[in-house]
Amino acid sequence: MAPWGYEKDNGPAHWHKDCPIANGKNQSPIDLINGEVKYDSGLKPLTAKYVPFSDAKFLNNGHSVQFQPSAGNGSELTGGPLAVKYNFEQFHFHWGNNDTEGSEHRVDGKMYPAELHFVHWNSTNPSFKDAVGSGGPNGLAVLGFFLKVGAENAALKPITDLIPKVKDAGTSVTVPSNFDMQAILPATLTDYYTYDGSLTTPPLAECVKWIVFKQPLEVSAAQMEAFRSVINRDGKPMGGNYRPPCPLHDRAVKTSFK
Numbered sequence: 001m002a003p004w005g006y007e008k009d010n011g012p013a014h015w016h017k018d019c020p021i022a023n024g025k026n027q028s029p030i031d032l033i034n035g036e037v038k039y040d041s042g043l044k045p046l047t048a049k050y051v052p053f054s055d056a057k058f059l060n061n062g063h064s065v066q067f068q069p070s071a072g073n074g075s076e077l078t079g080g081p082l083a084v085k086y087n088f089e090q091f092h093f094h095w096g097n098n099d100t101e102g103s104e105h106r107v108d109g110k111m112y113p114a115e116l117h118f119v120h121w122n123s124t125n126p127s128f129k130d131a132v133g134s135g136g137p138n139g140l141a142v143l144g145f146f147l148k149v150g151a152e153n154a155a156l157k158p159i160t161d162l163i164p165k166v167k168d169a170g171t172s173v174t175v176p177s178n179f180d181m182q183a184i185l186p187a188t189l190t191d192y193y194t195y196d197g198s199l200t201t202p203p204l205a206e207c208v209k210w211i212v213f214k215q216p217l218e219v220s221a222a223q224m225e226a227f228r229s230v231i232n233r234d235g236k237p238m239g240g241n242y243r244p245p246c247p248l249h250d251r252a253v254k255t256s257f258k
């Protein structure tokens with residue numbers, strides 16, 4: 001099979017052939033249906049401590065654009081539904097070709113124009129790859145933020161300004177060391193949905209504690225257009241790099257908010 005993608009001939013409907021877990025019972029993304037979630041007063045705010053990076057890359061890997069510091073950057077995530085400390089690995093985006101589509105998770109069937117994923121791995125593992133393969137939903141913790149079109153996002157501007165430099169698949173640039181990743185996050189990481197799920201791209205491993213924030217971040221129309229100029233491995237616009245929602249089966253979605 002051609003490498004996986006989001007086109008007719010290699011998109012989400014084909015992924016099960018190489019990754020049979022695609023039809024598993026803990027797949028992501030899902031539609032977050034407010035009438036079916038359950039408030040959990042035990043869910044505390046999350047704490048993300050992101051330290052400045054000395055040598056981080058921003059790259060086009062053919063199916064997303066991704067910020068990736070060198071291993072062992074000392075940034076960590078704790079709290080919320082997490083029992084242990086998680087190390088930051090990378091962040092990346094999913095988006096659409098217009099403002100009516102693009103996010104992976106949905107809220108009562110509504111899609112946002114884009115979704116930002118901060119990927120972290122359980123620090124009781126020796127490496128990220130071990131965490132992916134560790135079995136069970138505690139290998140990774142991914143923070144999902146919906147993006148909506150509005151004011152320019154000053155914290156993301158250093159990243160969206162680099163997009164023209166990684167327009168083509170397989171290209172990357174070094175990110176200026178004064179880039180402040182912490183500034184992207186809201187001041188308090190409260191009001192989120194959380195559930196046990198999977199990677200939303202192959203290998204689709206069911207190793208993820210998902211934490212999706214209720215409050216979208218804003219980006220300007222120009223910043224959205226920057227994403228839409230990115231080209232995928234087939235030389236086509238990368239927009240549409242989102243997996244449709246998967247069945248919830250007998251999972252519960254908990255919320256930290258009433």
Ligand SMILES: NCCOCCOCCNC(=O)c1ccc(S(N)(=O)=O)cc1
Pocket residue numbers: 117119129132142198199200201202203
């Ligand atoms: N390819 C087989 C070996 O796989 C080893 C682990 O590789 C994992 C590569 N994928 C990822 O790291 C990865 C990370 C996050 C997300 S997502 N969109 O669910 O946040 C999807 C994918």
Ligand SMILES: [Zn+2]
Pocket residue numbers: 092093094117200
């Ligand atoms: Zn993602």
